Amino acid sequence: MKKIWLNPSVLASLLLALNAAAVMAQPGQSEFAPVNELTPAEQLPAAPLVIAAYAFVWLAFLFYVWTTWRKLGKVEEEIGALSAQLAKRRP
Amino acid sequence: MRKAFVPLLGAAGFIFLTAPIIIARAPFESTMGLVQKIFYFHMPPAMLMLLSAIFCGLVSGAYLVTRRPVLDWTASAAAELTVLYGSIALVTGPLWARKAWGVWWQWDARLTMSLLMWMIFVAYLLLRRYGGNGSETLAAGLALFGMATSPFVYLSVNLWRTVHPLTSVVPTLPVDFAFPLWYAFTGFLLMYLALMTLRVTLERQRAALDQLFLESDE
Numbered sequence: 001m002k003k004i005w006l007n008p009s010v011l012a013s014l015l016l017a018l019n020a021a022a023v024m025a026q027p028g029q030s031e032f033a034p035v036n037e038l039t040p041a042e043q044l045p046a047a048p049l050v051i052a053a054y055a056f057v058w059l060a061f062l063f064y065v066w067t068t069w070r071k072l073g074k075v076e077e078e079i080g081a082l083s084a085q086l087a088k089r090r091p
Numbered sequence: 092m093r094k095a096f097v098p099l100l101g102a103a104g105f106i107f108l109t110a111p112i113i114i115a116r117a118p119f120e121s122t123m124g125l126v127q128k129i130f131y132f133h134m135p136p137a138m139l140m141l142l143s144a145i146f147c148g149l150v151s152g153a154y155l156v157t158r159r160p161v162l163d164w165t166a167s168a169a170a171e172l173t174v175l176y177g178s179i180a181l182v183t184g185p186l187w188a189r190k191a192w193g194v195w196w197q198w199d200a201r202l203t204m205s206l207l208m209w210m211i212f213v214a215y216l217l218l219r220r221y222g223g224n225g226s227e228t229l230a231a232g233l234a235l236f237g238m239a240t241s242p243f244v245y246l247s248v249n250l251w252r253t254v255h256p257l258t259s260v261v262p263t264l265p266v267d268f269a270f271p272l273w274y275a276f277t278g279f280l281l282m283y284l285a286l287m288t289l290r291v292t293l294e295r296q297r298a299a300l301d302q303l304f305l306e307s308d309e
Contacts, residue, residue: 046126046190053129053183054111057136060179061107061282065100068289075296082303089307 093292099285106278110271117271129187131271134261135279137180137205141241143173143283144208147215148238151231163227164294166234168287170215173237176283177209192254200251204244211237 110131120127147169154162184202185195196202215237218230243250248257264272 044190046124049126049186049190050128053132053186056182056186057132057179058107060175060182061286064175064286065289068286068293072289072293072296075293075300079296079300079303082300082307086303086307 093288096285096288096292099281099288103278103281103285106274106281110275110278113271113274118267120268123191126187126190129183131275133180133183133187134272135276136176136183138276139279139283140173140176140180140205140208141245143169143176144212144234144237144241147173147212147234148241151234151238155228155231160298161291161295163231164291164298165287166231167219167227167294168290170212170219170230170234170237171290172283172286173212174209174216175286176279177205177212181206181209197254199253199255200247201244201253201255204240204247208237208240208244211240 114128114131117128117131119125147166150162150166150169153159154166184205188197189195211233215230215233218226218233222229245258247253248255261269261272
């Protein structure tokens with residue numbers, strides 16, 4: 001008896017059929033759920049993230065300008081005091 | 092140099108105040124929607140972090156050759172601004188990623204390389220702060236090393252598989268996306284220049300104070 005299942009085209013057809021059966025065997029979506037019924041962890045609105053990003057940029061710059069300006073003021077104050085001290089010492 | 096600070100800060104402030112209006116009018120990106128608008132505050136500081144690292148490296152190299160104090164002050168200011176802009180990029184990026192990728196952080200090539208570069212410049216600042224005498228020379232060497240990482244940060248998205256958008260995104264942006272991006276970039280650049288003038292002035296005044304202390308000891 002000729003072994004028909006060893007024929008490459010039959011083997012290919014069998015593999016295709018098995019693959020199709022596997023795909024068809026996957027469970028379908030049993031229900032549709034509205035987005036507002038997702039758990040809070042899955043619902044992620046974008047607006048707070050955008051606002052947080054923009055606010056962080058402003059805060060970072062304001063903080064940097066404020067701290068650098070304060071340091072500069074302190075150094076200039078010390079320069080003024082030391083210059084006055086040196087001017088007094090000079091004959 | 093200090094005279095330029097207020098006009099530069101004013102111009103940058105104006106752009107930062109008006110940019111949200113222009114960004115809000117830009118179209119929503121098809122797959123990411125609203126959260127993609129973080130891009131306009133994320134890409135400019137990230138790009139300026141890279142440029143600032145290169146600038147810091149070049150100025151540090153020039154300082155090692157010439158030993159001119161003004162170059163050292165400028166390199167120190169550039170390193171601090173690299174860390175500042177890097178911090179902004181590393182905070183705004185995860186805010187965008189949380190919605191776009193579903194995670195705050197991904198150890199992919201671009202993100203990891205950017206974090207490493209940021210850490211090199213944090214190390215630079217710590218070295219300047221606690222390194223004692225001669226730390227400016229060591230820090231200049233470190234800045235050259237930091238600069239050397241910048242091409243890897245930029246090209247990482249093209250060299251390795253990554254979830255981060257590729258470098259081809261920005262040059263191919265439609266005008267509706269490109270205009271708000273370059274408008275915001277101008278604001279970040281003007282702010283960079285303003286902060287640079289302020290920071291270099293601080294270093295100059297510190298040097299003047301040190302000189303006065305020396306005179307008062309004599």
